[in-house]
Amino acid sequence: MDALSKIFDDIHLNRSEYIYLKAKNNWAFQYHEHGAMIAYVVMQGQALLHINRERIQLESGDLILVPSGQNHCCTASASPVFQNALDIQPLFDEKHQKTIDLESDQYPQHEACMILAIRGHVDSIMAKPLFNALPDFLHIQHIMSSTAPEWLQIGLQFLAVEVNQIRPGRDKILDHLVSILFIECVRDYIAQLKDSKNWLNALTHAELSNALAAIHGQPEQPWTVEGLAEQCCMSRSKFANLFTQIIGEPPLAYLQQHRLRLASQHLRSSQLSIQQIAHRVGYSSETAFSQSFKRSYGLTPSQYRLQYQQTA
Template sequence: MDALSKIFDDIHLNKSEYIYLKPQGHWAYAYQEQDAMIGYVVLVGTLNIQFESQKLLQLEAGDLILIPSGQSHICRSDNKENLLEALNINDFFDKRRQETIEFGSSSGEPALILAIRCHIDTIMARPLLNALPDYIHIQHITGSTAPEWLQIGLHFLAVEAYQIQPGRDKILDHLVSILFIECVRDYIAQLSDSNNWLRALSHTELANALAAIHGKPEQAWTVESLAEQCCMSRSKFATLFSSIVGETPLAYLQQYRFRLASQHLREGQLSIQQIAHRVGYSSETAFSQTFKRLFDLTPSQYRQQFH
């Protein structure tokens, strides 16, 4: 499995939920950050979105915006701040999922927005979220210039959203996952910054080392053995890896191992000794000491927070 596929496997992109927002006239709604990715497809009208950084962006009909970290934001009918109370839409994904929610003033131009939320493991996704921008904005997704994968994906999404058929939730999860992965691949292809962790995932030489780390974290990797995966000398590999990824190969390996350990502890299905072996430690004591140094909690204390 290539590195990007394994990363998407790790972050547990699942439990996709959607609602249709149908505001009219003057309106505003807010979304509070959660452990989820959120995206909007503007089907009719316009949408002005403002992030906590005060960055303001206008979306037209036919635009898609993906907010990978699900950071808090406010959406409005216009680009002016006013005293209009913003409707909180967080609970709608749970309580009114798959519904059309109407709000706003009684007169004025209507809008129709497909809002999609997809839960992720934010600890496992941290390097990905850190490497991605606050948002990915794709314009005119229904036009002829839009990527073919996006047109096909949204068509399938629309069909599944309107039909109540067995297995629909699973299909929606897969469709949203595909859309997210394609958006990330599209973003990687346009990257101008070579010193970006995402660029390493598609790097002709480094990708093999990342695939090895993510595919077999329990293996006793050394800088030499990782360099061999890339058919490079130890020194050239170490220098290239550090310059693009931003940390040494062994530091990256340790960070990944312990993010994975934290996921196993939160899921609660394996013993601490089993988890230690899964992430390359033969000694449970050594594993526990390193875990406490990184997380300020012992593995048992960490697990108790989630069970």
């Protein structure tokens, strides 16, 4: 399996949900939950997305993806009253697969707007390297036109059919469609990326991608710098320098952080013992694993698991 595919396996993008927002007049809504991928498709009208002091004009037929679900607000007006913005986070749970009427009596009046909002849950810890490498948003214009990428047109056609019908296997199909949407957006972004030192570039790098595929595909193996260099058919020194230059940290440091993120996922989502988790992520000693985990997370593996269970 290639590195990008394995990374999408690791982040566990699932439980896709959607709502339709039927907005009138000077409306505003906000979203502020991390650990979820959010996408908006403007079916009718116009909107402004406010994120990290940026304002993005959205037209009918546009799609905008907020990969990490970070705080943002969407409005009809350039001068919204933010304190009156509707929080749509709970609506996905309470009224998912329904149309929400979002009306305001505030002026100025605006044309009606229809937005399809899609949420896909992810493991935010496992997704951290991916989210750090992506921009705050990915904006694809005119997705309903004939000039839009074919994958997007087909995906949205399937999505439109599935969201309007209740058939067996529907939730699984939605999960797959949303996964394809996210992956293709990321692939398009990588194809246009000009920063050679972005982690995403390494996923498709002619030489380094094999090392990343090995780390993410077989983290339990006793990898050394020499062993990873062999995966890339490179000398040890050339591989180590190139990896550090593009990834931003040495190969074994990256390997250790990936192993610990994977361990945190096992602690949160499995009943495996600490020793089993240690071996599964490449530690021969439970003691060495526990010490390494505590240095990174500030808690022992047992304390981390207990804290998660108490707050879940």
